[in-house]
Structure formats: structure tokens, C-alpha cells
Amino acid sequence: MTDGLQFSVHDEVARLTFARPEKKNAITHGMWAGIADAVTAVEHDPAVKVLVLTGAGADFSAGADISEFGALRSTAEAAAAYDKAIETAIGALAGLRKPTVALIRGNCIGGGCQISVACDFRFAATGSRFGITPAKLGIVYDFQSTRQLVDLVGPAHARYFLLSGSLIDAARAREIGLLNEVYPDDELDDAVGEFTSTLCSRSQSSIRGMNRIIEKILTGQSEPDAEVDRIRLDALHGEDYAEGVAAFLNRRPPNFTYR
Template sequence: MQESHTYFLLDIKHKTAYITLNRPDKLNALNTLVLKELAEILATLEADDNVRGIILTGAGDKAFVAGADIKEFQEFSSDEAWQLSKSGQEKVMDELYTFPKPVIAAINGFALGGGLELAMACHIRVASELAKMGLPEVSLGIIPGYGGTQRLPQLVGRGKALEMIMTGEMIDAQDALQWGLVNHVVPPGGLISTCEKLLEKMYQRSQTAIATAIRAVNIGLMEPEKGYEEEMDAFANAFDTPDFKEGVAAFLEKRKPNF
């Protein structure tokens, strides 16, 4: 099933939703309306039981998302900028970060500024060999506003994060892999198929357990003092789920589980 939106292409097949930001002439730049539409798509997919996972990418071969639409910033007051940051973080970035189904960013080109922040909000990042990533906001006299100062250090450590943020320079895909910013680097032609293979492995596991694991990992990162308690509670609650009963039965009967 393929759906067309103003700024996105949405294709759902074999349990996977393919979300493509479709502004190649603008290098798939983010603006308020793009983020609003993405938030609506995510809400629909979360409620769709036929969707088990998401692949998020950009149209064309140049950019995943090459940043925010700077023209939109020009007339903003500080109050309007705060609202933009709050809305983008809460309605899109945080939604992706806490999404209960696996979300993979397929980074097909430039992922800069808000584009890299969008990729970092996803659970897993797979990059084309041609991809380049960076947070160039200090070149404009601002800083990342969609979670970049928080999520980049989680992935690459404080020192490398500050280097990237303070220089504003891009890194290539191999450096991103070395620093843990991306999970895999592949030839451009293998980008989507690699994402699909990762999701297929996850679809063979318990959907309930995956959603619970996402939540436990996130709580441990966002509120470290609560992480172990959350894990213990989630581990115990899993014993009451149908997936646990099926998983154990399949193991003992030496067959594949039917989740």
C-alpha cells in the first residue's frame, strides 16, 4: 500500500513502513510543516497493527535530510525559536526515540543539523558509504535544537560530540561507524536491503518484548537512577505475557516461535 502526502511518500509492505521525506529539490530540509506531517504519519503507524517496523530515508541520492529550512528561521523571535524546538523535540524526535516499534534511519546522503538529529532519534542508523554527517549550527550562531547536544554524546561520547558541535564540520560514513554514530556502512545499492534484513530478524522475535526493551533502554539513558528498577519490573511482567509462554514452549519443543 502506497500513500502520498505533501512532503512524504509512505509505502507499507511486508510489515514494514517505508517513510521517504520527498523534498529532493530542497535536499529534504525540515520545516514546521514537514515535522507536523511526520508527526501525523508516526501516530498513524503506531496504531497500525500491520506495521511492525519503519525505515526512514530521504528522496534522491544526495541527502537524507540536509538540515532545517534556514529561511524559516530568519524572522523568528527567541520565543518562537523556543516553541519550534519544543514542538520538534516532543512531537517528532522524542516520538521516534520512544517509538514502540523498531525504526531504522537509512542515511542515503547528507544528514546535517536537524537531519542528523532526526537520524539520531531513530533506534538504529545504517549509512551509505557516500553519507556525510554533522551538526553545523554554530556556523549560524546557534546550537542544535532538536536534541543534538543530548543524543550525540550518548552515541559518540562527550569529547567527539563537542568536537563535532564546536567545529561544525562533517564526518564521513566510516568515521561515523568508528565512533558509533551509525551501526552499519554499506554501498548505496545495499542501503534499504540491509535495513530490511535487520527488521526481518526483529520480526522473528517477540514484538511485545522488543517494545519493552526499547522502553527500558531509553529510561536507563534518560533517567539512569530508574533504569535497573525498570528492567526488573519489565523482566518480571514479561512472564505474564502470551509471547513468553509461546517462546518457552517453542524452545522446549525445538521449533520456531510463532509470535
């Protein structure tokens, strides 16, 4: 695994940890590339049903490692190449059919917040702080991540984030829809563990099919197409559908086997 990242799998849940706590888990160019590699590994591992992203120590991530910018973003061409690594990581997260969960403590700022927005779910501790700060650096946020933010919190809140670069606390982040839930710090891990267990117990054919349809809607599609029809038809002919109906009729928990 790339320096600054830790990857593990336990009980059907993969965990990708930003592991530079002394730097508030600032994300290096190599780490951006490593995120995409980890997502690919999760996508192709039949034993994994959920990916959790988190930070080591007190912070999720304070964003991209700006100390690299002098060397890696010194020209427009170099900056474009650097941004490509970020866009690839964000695109990989957004395109993963398996659910992704951001488990957040402390600072979740800049590129760190960008990563959390690309996840399907965001759970945070009460002391967390959030912000996206391109206006402090003379950077224009990329289209894909801007669209994801607007889809999540709406244009007014997205403008507040991007144009002011101001930080908000977890309560406000939950209020505007940036977070799914906020927990006391000592309850966060158990809450996320319970939620990921719930996801693992559900029909994976349903989860991945619906995640794909949601992705298509968020990219602007307004009508079903051949892929949507195929996803729904495959589900009806799948083992999970038969098991789900049988379990419901027999008043027992389903035992889904699709991977």
C-alpha cells in the first residue's frame, strides 16, 4: 500500500485509513493515486461488501498536502497532471457500486472534504470541522466534485463553501445535509460498525444496482435506459429476489448469497 495509506479487510468491510496523523492526514500525490488503487481492489474482491474511509489520530484529513505544490504544481501543465490524480480518485469513489462510508473526526477540509462528499455516507464526531477552500489558494474546484457538492447540499450551500472557504462545525454540516449523522466521539465507531453490518446484511444485488441507478440520475440522466432495464430484470431473476420473498413469507431473516 502507498505511503500514508493503510488498507485492511475485516468481516466483509474494507477500511482505508489516511495515516499521516502528524500532518493532519494531508494527502500527497501518491496517496491520491493509492485511493484509486484501493477502490479497484475493493471492487474486485468478492469478500468485501463495504468500504470505510477514515483518518488516523485526531483528523480525517486537512486536505491535499500543499507542501508538494511548489514542486508538483509549479506550471499549468504540472497542475493539470496533479489534478488528474485527484479526479481519478474521486471518480473511482463515486463510481464504486459497493457502499462507501466516511468516518470523520477532527478536520475534514479541502481535499479531505472532497473525498467525503464522493462517499455514499458520512458519519462524524461532534467535534469535527468541515470546509472546502479553493478560494484561499486561487484554485477553481473541478467540475465533477462541484457537481457532487451541489447535488448533496444544494447550490446556495455549495456557493457558501466554495466562495467563502469558511469552516463549519458538525452540527451545521448535518443541518445542511453534508452529513448523514453526528455522534459523540466515543459512540462514532460503534455507530458506523452497526451501520456497515446493516449494509452487509442487505441484498448486495439490490444495493449495487440501486447505487448504479442513483449514479446515473446524479450525472443528469432523467429516463431509464437499457442498462437500467437490465439491472432491474437481472434482480428479478436473481437468487436474492427469490430468497427475499421466501424469507418475508416465512417470517425469517433473509440469507442473501449474492456477492
